Amino acid sequence: MALYPTYPLGTDRLSLRPFTRGDVDAVYGYRRLEAVARYLFDVPLSREECAVAVQQRISQTGLTEVNDKIILAVELNQTGTLIGEVSLIWRSIEARQGEVGWIFDPLYQGHGYATEAANIMLDLAFGPGDMHRVSARCAVRNEPSWRLMERLGMRREAHFREHAIFKGAWDEEFIYAILWQEWHKSRQPGQTTSK
Numbered sequence: 001m002a003l004y005p006t007y008p009l010g011t012d013r014l015s016l017r018p019f020t021r022g023d024v025d026a027v028y029g030y031r032r033l034e035a036v037a038r039y040l041f042d043v044p045l046s047r048e049e050c051a052v053a054v055q056q057r058i059s060q061t062g063l064t065e066v067n068d069k070i071i072l073a074v075e076l077n078q079t080g081t082l083i084g085e086v087s088l089i090w091r092s093i094e095a096r097q098g099e100v101g102w103i104f105d106p107l108y109q110g111h112g113y114a115t116e117a118a119n120i121m122l123d124l125a126f127g128p129g130d131m132h133r134v135s136a137r138c139a140v141r142n143e144p145s146w147r148l149m150e151r152l153g154m155r156r157e158a159h160f161r162e163h164a165i166f167k168g169a170w171d172e173e174f175i176y177a178i179l180w181q182e183w184h185k186s187r188q189p190g191q192t193t194s195k
């Protein structure tokens with residue numbers, strides 16, 4: 001089954017929409033920072049590299065084949081400011097597996113925006129996307145990222161120790177995941193997603 005959502009997706013505070021060419025400066029505003037790149041596979045990006053990244057993201061709005069990605073710009077409804085991005089990758093069609101990810105501008109961290117946007121991506125994956133399990137991965141030292149996974153109701157499934165070299169040093173990685181039935185239970189009346 002292919003997934004082509006109708007955009008924007010959103011909440012009272014946020015709109016998730018496809019990237020446009022006009023987003024390059026906003027993306028450069030946070031992707032140029034070492035604090036943002038520290039746990040990403042990328043190094044801090046130049047403006048030109050951000051322009052290439054945005055160009056790629058413009059068409060990453062649906063899932064047809066394995067490893068296709070949906071990468072959406074997250075905008076504040078009140079100001080129209082682009083504050084970050086969230087992604088959903090189709091990891092297996094047969095086993096209905098997805099993977100979520102996030103990158104936010106430090107100016108807008110600490111308000112629950114990443115949790116809110118990532119929850120929309122889980123709703124997309126388990127609702128219209130009909131996925132069975134959604135995972136996320138991060139460096140063990142990236143505490144803001146794994147705490148976000150826990151706020152989403154994901155379970156820590158693995159701790160890989162020294163399984164790879166990352167930026168010149170041994171990598172330590174956590175894998176988190178949530179199953180359809182766990183997500184469904186969390187969406188029942190009376191259940192709250194923890195802060």
Ligand SMILES: CC(C)(COP(=O)(O)OP(=O)(O)OC[C@H]1O[C@@H](n2cnc3c(N)ncnc32)[C@H](O)[C@@H]1OP(=O)(O)O)[C@@H](O)C(=O)NCCC(=O)NCCS
Nearest residue numbers: 036039102103104109110111112113114115137138144145
């Ligand atoms: C990972 C990342 C997205 C987490 O951002 P974040 O701002 O900590 O996450 P949220 O937007 O969900 O905000 C949560 C914080 O806001 C607080 N908060 C305030 N209002 C909130 C609300 N309504 N709902 C939830 N949390 C709220 C929470 O208490 C939490 O603060 P704390 O960390 O002091 O406990 C961010 O650190 C980031 O972009 N890092 C750089 C890129 C990166 O490493 N990406 C991941 C690669 S694996």
